[in-house]
Amino acid sequence: MAASEIDIPVRPRILIADDSRIVRLALIKRIDGIFDFREACNGEEAWEMLLADGHIKVLITDLTMPRLDGYGLLQRIRQSSITRLREMPVVVISGSDEQVERERALAAGASDLITKGMETAHLVSRLDVLAKLVATRQEFRRGLEVLAQHVREGIATEFPAKEIFEAEASSLLRHAVQSGRDAVLLNVKIALRQPAGEDCSDVPARTVMAAIGGLLRRTVRQTDHVAQTGEAEFMLATGGINADAALVFARRICHAIADADLPDAGGGIVACCGIASLSDRSAAEGASLPRMQDIARRRAGLGIAQGFIGAVGEEEERVASGGGALMAIEHSDSAVPDAATLLRWIKEGRRDRVGPYLDKLPAELQSLAELVMKRSPI
Structure with missing residues (x-):
């Protein structure tokens, strides 16, 4: 059996991206047993994991990381051609609760911002809400x-x-x-x-x-x-x-x-x-x-x-x-x-409702339309 067939988490999976192992362990301690989790120590590693793991529901990321910082990671996610990534809830973790930083993170595409000292119950509640938003x-x-x-x-x-x-x-x-x-x-x-x-x-x-x-x-x-x-x-x-x-x-x-x-x-x-x-x-x-x-x-x-x-x-x-x-x-x-x-x-x-989706038809319908066009006489 392939790994992808058995690696389906029972709990919502959270990816934690932070270059500080202490911060990652502190977050894991608070969500362990409630959420499944993965870790990344920089933005590039987080991006690769997001591309490879379709079971990740929410990303928690630091803003200052090597190789690719949180703002760069957010930009890639929000500009992605993959719907799953583009719509993924992203929580920015910060050491402060300054309004300027919050506004900049939200403007960059963050779904929420949490502080490193947030109460466990409040953190779990907010992650639970965001995980539910992933449903299509x-x-x-x-x-x-x-x-x-x-x-x-x-x-x-x-x-x-x-x-x-x-x-x-x-x-x-x-x-x-x-x-x-x-x-x-x-x-x-x-x-x-x-x-x-x-x-x-x-x-x-x-x-x-x-x-x-x-x-x-x-x-x-x-x-x-x-x-x-x-x-x-x-x-x-x-x-x-x-x-x-x-x-x-x-x-x-x-x-x-x-x-x-x-x-x-x-x-x-x-x-x-x-x-x-x-x-x-x-x-x-x-x-x-x-x-x-x-x-x-x-x-x-x-x-x-x-x-x-x-x-x-x-x-x-x-x-x-x-x-x-x-x-x-x-x-x-x-x-x-x-x-x-x-x-x-x-x-x-209700043809008016179909119009907005004609340029991005589902793959199965596009394939059928292409086949019909090929068989149609010129």
Whole structure:
């Protein structure tokens, strides 16, 4: 049996890149038993390991290393032609918590920045969040389709009562404020796709909502809180994650919901997620759960009104409120739908959704098209 066939980690695999063996050992001691790990002592070695090991989910890197520093490594990763690498969460480890260094690292493409003295529980929580973000849209979509079949077979998803969710979410928010950390509230609204020019306002069937609820319950961490808070909406509260990471997560969930082939979904689903975080200027002043819920609901509503599939945060709301189209500022997700999804969209008359992917068709569809072209008479 080949090594690649047996070297599949049960836990998410983390790569630690730092030229200090003491720092690497200190990090390993804190994550051992929770994450699988690999080590690199410079940026070049880390890059080679990233190319060779497809099971690495998150990179933790120092900024000052020999041969290739952290900034150079980040640049290679974000400019890579390999989707797995380009979208990989990268955590920069620093000896200080200076804002200038944080801003430079984030501008270079870092997903997060941690200090060497960070508490173990906080470190593990943030790595857990980032590891979950690696899941692709296709993985989410396939999971949703399986859950939809279970719902039709009578397997239900149980949610806590709205009052219990609000009590747990309020506690999470208070703790975040007291500890000076960020907390995020996500409002996921679902609607049926309508013909052009009509509002997306119809509520999907209960089986569809139950399947989507099941996807959310299975995707979030045990420390997060999620509930169905309306006939066609869910609310999710999470700590230890910043607004940018939440946007990535929300986009993938919403696109997975819209891409899925769900029974009882009519002409298709529109899913939009409104995001409110303590880092929002509009939410930070007098932060409370009701206020953040209102902000998240308002932002999700703006997206649904435009038939927008994706996430609406502070920047997106500002554009939409000014009369701009959300589709124009949607952050691209480089995951390309598989051939079956593209063909299904064409069959459903949704050719407009296929257009953006024509220049980067899945390999299997490209091969088929090339074969057909070769056999076609000139």
